[in-house]
Amino acid sequence: MVFLPELSENGRSNRSVLTKNYFDVIIFLHNLFNCLVMNISKSAKRENSNIDNFTTLYQGDKDVAILFLHGLGSSPSEVNLFLKYVANKGYSIFAPLLSNCNKYNTADEINSFYPEDGLKEAQKHYNDLAARDNINKIIVVGVSFGGNIAITIASEKPEKLGAIVTLEAPIFFSTKIYWVLRLLQPLCNFLKIKHVRKRKLFYRRGYHPEKGKTNSLIPVTAVGRIFKFIYGKNRQDLEKINAPFLAVQAAKSDLISSRSAKYILDNIQSEKKETFYLPVNNHDLSLMDEDGKILMLEKIERFIESLQ
Numbered sequence: 001m002v003f004l005p006e007l008s009e010n011g012r013s014n015r016s017v018l019t020k021n022y023f024d025v026i027i028f029l030h031n032l033f034n035c036l037v038m039n040i041s042k043s044a045k046r047e048n049s050n051i052d053n054f055t056t057l058y059q060g061d062k063d064v065a066i067l068f069l070h071g072l073g074s075s076p077s078e079v080n081l082f083l084k085y086v087a088n089k090g091y092s093i094f095a096p097l098l099s100n101c102n103k104y105n106t107a108d109e110i111n112s113f114y115p116e117d118g119l120k121e122a123q124k125h126y127n128d129l130a131a132r133d134n135i136n137k138i139i140v141v142g143v144s145f146g147g148n149i150a151i152t153i154a155s156e157k158p159e160k161l162g163a164i165v166t167l168e169a170p171i172f173f174s175t176k177i178y179w180v181l182r183l184l185q186p187l188c189n190f191l192k193i194k195h196v197r198k199r200k201l202f203y204r205r206g207y208h209p210e211k212g213k214t215n216s217l218i219p220v221t222a223v224g225r226i227f228k229f230i231y232g233k234n235r236q237d238l239e240k241i242n243a244p245f246l247a248v249q250a251a252k253s254d255l256i257s258s259r260s261a262k263y264i265l266d267n268i269q270s271e272k273k274e275t276f277y278l279p280v281n282n283h284d285l286s287l288m289d290e291d292g293k294i295l296m297l298e299k300i301e302r303f304i305e306s307l308q
Contacts, residue, residue: 057094058087063136064162064304065129068095069122071144072226073110073219075103078286079143085297091304092135096125101145101222110219115149115229122149123158130160137162139304144168144283145226148234151264154245155237163244163272163307165300168283170230171264172257188220238264244272246303248296255283274303 066086070076076083076095087093097104098121100113129138139162142150147169154164245268247261261275276299280288285296 058083058092060087060090060092062090062092063134065092065094065132065135065138067122067126067129067138067140068093069140069142069146069149070095070098070102071142071146072101072113072222073103073105074143074146078103081293082141082297082300086301086304089301092129094125094129096121098122098146107219111221113219113222113225115145115226118145119149119152122146123153123156126153126158130158136160137307139163139165139307141165141300142167142169143285144170145230148226148230151234151241152237154243155240157240157242161243163246163304164241165246165248165303166261166264167248167285167296168250168253168256169247169260169264170256171235171260174253174255174257177255184220235267238267239269241268242270244303244307245270246274246276246300248276248278248299250280250282250285251277252281253283254281272306 068076068079068083070078075097079095083093083095098118100109101118105113126138126140129135138158138160140150140153142148142165144167147166150164150166151169154161245265247264249256249258249261252258258277261277265273265275276296278285278288278292278296280292282288285293288296
């Protein structure tokens, strides 16, 4: 597996950025040592076993359906604003909770997740929508790794596919994450460590534990499989896509390199393709302010309406 650090516009690594990220790596190594000595959990308890609804489905009056795919360790409930917004526009919405990769799963359960299994599950949901007589067009919207699944679905040119919208789909990773992965994965694999306890370095900018729940353990094994999937099959799938495509990305994500959206558009064959950069410096788009969320919703709506 080859990882590429984020480069400046002149093609060289920005010295000040790298210096800062080297400091982050030193902090990470210190935190990892603490994890190994004191905080490796042998069994992960479920943080929230009280799940009311595994699947969100809105039946609209239009013949266009939106299949929403969440990312690793997330759920559709974290984008309720988006789901309600497009539902109010008359679109049918299907937002399944994917097995073994959602926020209600323990780190041990997530470590049993294979990207190929998530892809098969998403394909089944897509086919179920496509089988409905009242649905003539399906738009697949994927957040984070859900966007990578959407890319592979689009590469297979399924029946009734109308468009793909990705939100912070990783193709390249930020310099900090690049170095963390290069250090963390080999070490954990060697020591047969399946998950490590999070420290400050791994939480999203602006995240406050009291404002929401998150898994306190990093499922290292599953994360390794996902990176192999992205750097292998997923990138190769891009050249097979000819459906309309909108790639939405944070202007300066703390996890995803800003090159990702451009790389997607440069490698797909679609005639209609657009990028949209959000004024936020965070991979977790739910932490955007209201103005940013409105910009995102309006852009996605305009893109979908332009397909009619």
